[in-house]
Amino acid sequence: xSDPVVNVSDPVVKKAPDEAMELALRRIREADAxxxxxxxxxxxxxxxxxxxxxxxxxxxxxLRLVVTLDGENVRDVIPVIGYLHRCKEKLAEKRTYxxxxxxxxxxxxxxxxxxxxxxxxxxxxxxxxxPPRRAEFIRVIMAELNRIxxxxxxxxxxxxxxxxxxxxxxxxxxxDREPVLDLxxxxxxxxxxxxxxxxxxxxxxxxPGWEQRCRDFLGRLPxxxxxxxxxxxxxxxxxxxxxxxxxxxxxxxxxxSLTGPLARAAGVPxxxxxxxxxxxxxxxxxxxxxxxxxxxxxxxxxxxxxxxESRKIILQCLDMLPGGPVQVGTLRxxxxxxxxxxxxxxxxxxxxGEYGTYIVSDGSRYPYRLKFRDxxxxxxQILPKLMRGNRIADAVAISGSMDLVLGGIDR
Amino acid sequence: xxxEIGTIVISMDELAVRLGEAFPGELADIRIQDPDTxxxxxxxAGLKGIARRLHDLPQIAFDSLTLISSVDYKTHFECVYHxxxxxxxxxxxxxxxxxxxxxxxxTVSDVWPSADWHEREAWDMMGxxxxxxxxxxxxxxxxxxxxxxxxxxxxxxxxxxxxx
Amino acid sequence: MGVTDDLPTLANLKxxxxxxxxxxxxxxxxxxxxxPNVITTTVDLIFNWARSHSIFPFTYGLACCAFEMLTSGFxxxxxARFGWEVFRPxxxxxxxxxxxxxxxxxxxxxxxLLYDQMAExxxxxxxxxxxxxxxxxxxxxxxxxxxxxxxxxxxxxxxCPPRPEALFDGLLQLQQKIQQMSYVSSxxxxxxxxxxxxxxxxxxxxxxxxxxxxxxxx
Numbered sequence: 001x002s003d004p005v006v007n008v009s010d011p012v013v014k015k016a017p018d019e020a021m022e023l024a025l026r027r028i029r030e031a032d033a034x035x036x037x038x039x040x041x042x043x044x045x046x047x048x049x050x051x052x053x054x055x056x057x058x059x060x061x062x063l064r065l066v067v068t069l070d071g072e073n074v075r076d077v078i079p080v081i082g083y084l085h086r087c088k089e090k091l092a093e094k095r096t097y098x099x100x101x102x103x104x105x106x107x108x109x110x111x112x113x114x115x116x117x118x119x120x121x122x123x124x125x126x127x128x129x130x131p132p133r134r135a136e137f138i139r140v141i142m143a144e145l146n147r148i149x150x151x152x153x154x155x156x157x158x159x160x161x162x163x164x165x166x167x168x169x170x171x172x173x174x175x176d177r178e179p180v181l182d183l184x185x186x187x188x189x190x191x192x193x194x195x196x197x198x199x200x201x202x203x204x205x206x207x208p209g210w211e212q213r214c215r216d217f218l219g220r221l222p223x224x225x226x227x228x229x230x231x232x233x234x235x236x237x238x239x240x241x242x243x244x245x246x247x248x249x250x251x252x253x254x255x256x257s258l259t260g261p262l263a264r265a266a267g268v269p270x271x272x273x274x275x276x277x278x279x280x281x282x283x284x285x286x287x288x289x290x291x292x293x294x295x296x297x298x299x300x301x302x303x304x305x306x307x308x309e310s311r312k313i314i315l316q317c318l319d320m321l322p323g324g325p326v327q328v329g330t331l332r333x334x335x336x337x338x339x340x341x342x343x344x345x346x347x348x349x350x351x352x353g354e355y356g357t358y359i360v361s362d363g364s365r366y367p368y369r370l371k372f373r374d375x376x377x378x379x380x381q382i383l384p385k386l387m388r389g390n391r392i393a394d395a396v397a398i399s400g401s402m403d404l405v406l407g408g409i410d411r
Numbered sequence: 412x413x414x415e416i417g418t419i420v421i422s423m424d425e426l427a428v429r430l431g432e433a434f435p436g437e438l439a440d441i442r443i444q445d446p447d448t449x450x451x452x453x454x455x456a457g458l459k460g461i462a463r464r465l466h467d468l469p470q471i472a473f474d475s476l477t478l479i480s481s482v483d484y485k486t487h488f489e490c491v492y493h494x495x496x497x498x499x500x501x502x503x504x505x506x507x508x509x510x511x512x513x514x515x516x517x518t519v520s521d522v523w524p525s526a527d528w529h530e531r532e533a534w535d536m537m538g539x540x541x542x543x544x545x546x547x548x549x550x551x552x553x554x555x556x557x558x559x560x561x562x563x564x565x566x567x568x569x570x571x572x573x574x575x
Numbered sequence: 576m577g578v579t580d581d582l583p584t585l586a587n588l589k590x591x592x593x594x595x596x597x598x599x600x601x602x603x604x605x606x607x608x609x610x611p612n613v614i615t616t617t618v619d620l621i622f623n624w625a626r627s628h629s630i631f632p633f634t635y636g637l638a639c640c641a642f643e644m645l646t647s648g649f650x651x652x653x654x655a656r657f658g659w660e661v662f663r664p665x666x667x668x669x670x671x672x673x674x675x676x677x678x679x680x681x682x683x684x685x686x687x688l689l690y691d692q693m694a695e696x697x698x699x700x701x702x703x704x705x706x707x708x709x710x711x712x713x714x715x716x717x718x719x720x721x722x723x724x725x726x727x728x729x730x731x732x733x734x735c736p737p738r739p740e741a742l743f744d745g746l747l748q749l750q751q752k753i754q755q756m757s758y759v760s761s762x763x764x765x766x767x768x769x770x771x772x773x774x775x776x777x778x779x780x781x782x783x784x785x786x787x788x789x790x791x792x793x
Binding site for chain 3: 012013016053054055056057061062082083084085086087088090091094102103106109110153170171174175177178191192193406407
């Protein structure tokens with residue numbers, strides 16, 4: 001199928017295979033052959049296959065949706081992924097455990113610290129390394145700060161797709177994300193790809209004065225969250241576009257193994273920080289934010305509430321922060337560890353859900369097999385089910401509310 | 412379905428014993444990994460039946476599949492099914508060995524719908540076929556990729572790279 | 576036939592004019608200038624000023640660098656002070672393609688298609704280590720080591736990810752490059768970009784050495 005508008009002379013572009021499109025067309029042909037009627041009372045309608053291609057302002061990354069439309073109603077959605085597949089699992093077999101930490105950062109690039117933590121947890125479990133207490137608290141602080149930054153992006157980009165008011169909210173959220181990135185940059189050295197966690201602790205201690213700056217920011221944060229809620233929570237257009245759309249039921253959560261705000265908005269209190277606690281979370285006091293209906297609006301509410309809960313967690317950690325080293329004393333350059341042969345799977349609560357790492361080690365300096373359990377990869381499977389029956393305009397709202405990061409889906 | 416978490420309080424030893432009793436002879440080499448995972452080996456032939464019965468176990472039903480990993484030990488493949496029980500808040504890892512000559516397994520996507528894309532990825536990356544899968548296409552690589560990259564003996568062919 | 580050749584059509588007239596009349600009838604067009612002069616340089620100045628100070632970027636944000644590109648558009652690192660804040664999501668309305676992120680074999684044809692859909696004059700900036708040369712994933716089987724194997728690149732911005740200030744530095748260098756564009760095909764040594772005649776050739780079959788020099792299109 002050549003594009004009649006663009007003169008495609010590049011043979012690679014002409015030959016690029018497109019099984020997803022052919023699958024969509026095949027399904028239409030089969031449905032027609034089976035004599036399924038369209039919904040508009042006997043009017044013969046042609047179903048149109050529309051390609052929300054890998055480059056699209058609303059898909060938030062290189063996700064391709066092959067949408068079969070019947071007028072404005074969505075009949076079927078085939079998500080096509082793999083446009084950002086960067087061979088991370090194969091690269092793991094060529095890098096030592098330490099050399100791989102920066103690459104794990106780039107898995108879910110919006111929440112880099114959480115991804116590092118998931119990987120580091122598994123290797124520490126395999127190798128039997130226990131980090132010191134101060135390092136554990138610093139890890140929690142950094143992870144929760146990154147959770148705040150990630151939720152700001154997640155909510156902001158989602159509402160920005162719905163309306164220009166949302167783009168204003170996006171501007172405010174990016175403005176408020178800058179202090180968080182400043183704090184992280186002071187402590188770790190980078191704005192986005194932190195490379196901060198080590199097996200047995202963290203790389204640097206907190207700089208002097210950092211705690212006070214963190215408390216200042218957290219003191220300002222509730223007012224900022226109130227500002228966003230004032231703009232959105234009782235906005236009639238926003239409510240009309242989000243309430244009742246894309247409803248995830250509890251049976252879906254169990255069947256499709258959904259995690260994160262997607263599951264919590266449906267009423268399932270699945271939060272790995274409570275159900276499978278790691279680090280110092282058992283000592284911290286916070287609530288698991290759940291809502292009842294599982295629609296798009298509830299997912300937004302869960303993320304907003306989690307902003308406040310993260311703030312609570314960070315304040316508690318700052319109060320309870322002990323002194324001491326931030327890295328286990330035995331690890332020194334050249335930073336090569338060789339965990340004993342075996343396999344382990346640990347999971348960590350990413351802003352998007354359960355981020356798990358399964359490592360098989362054969363006793364050498366390189367992992368034998370590294371497999372990521374990415375929350376967005378698993379959550380994306382339910383997108384066709386949520387979109388069927390809705391309009392194409394809701395498709396943007398639903399896929400935005402799932403907060404997909406393609407770096408994790410494609411690895 | 413309420414999907415409450417952790418309503419059944421069960422210790423790891425008791426869980427291992429109950430699983431051993433529910434599946435006599437089929438779950439081999441049951442061992443416990445701290446803090447909450449039971450690991451067991453399963454034969455490939457009986458996978459489908461075990462999957463259905465695990466899903467329908469009374470009280471501690473393992474009704475959620477979080478991950479299917481595929482590992483290439485050089486003599487054979489191994490598929491690891493990571494299952495989770497909402498009621499008991501416990502994990503179960505099933506290790507299934509598959510021969511390299513004929514890497515075929517039964518699909519479990521009708522028992523646990525989340526297995527759909529994991530099985531596609533196992534096919535894409537490791538070349539393990541799942542019989543009965545509703546949509547066996549490549550998922551991460553382009554549709555005309557030759558080879559299965561995560562195998563240990565994978566050789567990258569020039570036909571895969573029009574842009575060298 | 577022979578009869579039609581003698582009829583006085585315009586083409587016949589133009590071809591059979593005496594040279595003195597023909598010279599006066601041929602009025603000078605801007606394209607006919609062989610050497611740059613004050614008219615062409617003034618036209619160049621105005622057009623280049625307009626083009627370089629109001630670039631419409633095409634957000635081809637693929638991966639992590641996309642977020643630094645987005646951040647550069649927002650409050651603290653304001654891209655609007657340079658005049659480039661109109662990010663168009665469609666290639667048909669944009670001038671500059673900022674490739675931010677890793678390009679892999681599945682995305683390569685899409686990149687080429689979108690590049691072809693852009694209208695002349697167009698520029699490409701490869702932002703980040705992945706778009707420049709494959710980045711930290713250079714030895715992945717699915718990763719194209721650098722976007723210049725697919726489209727011609729004007730400015731490379733290193734970094735992983737480059738800070739917004741680094742992105743601005745690269746775009747300012749692109750601004751200077753645009754300001755050297757000339758309407759006239761000249762032999763003064765100015766960079767001739769007016770028809771975007773440059774393309775990066777693909778290596779022909781086999782695992783040949785990748786040719787790094789650009790050659791003009793026929």
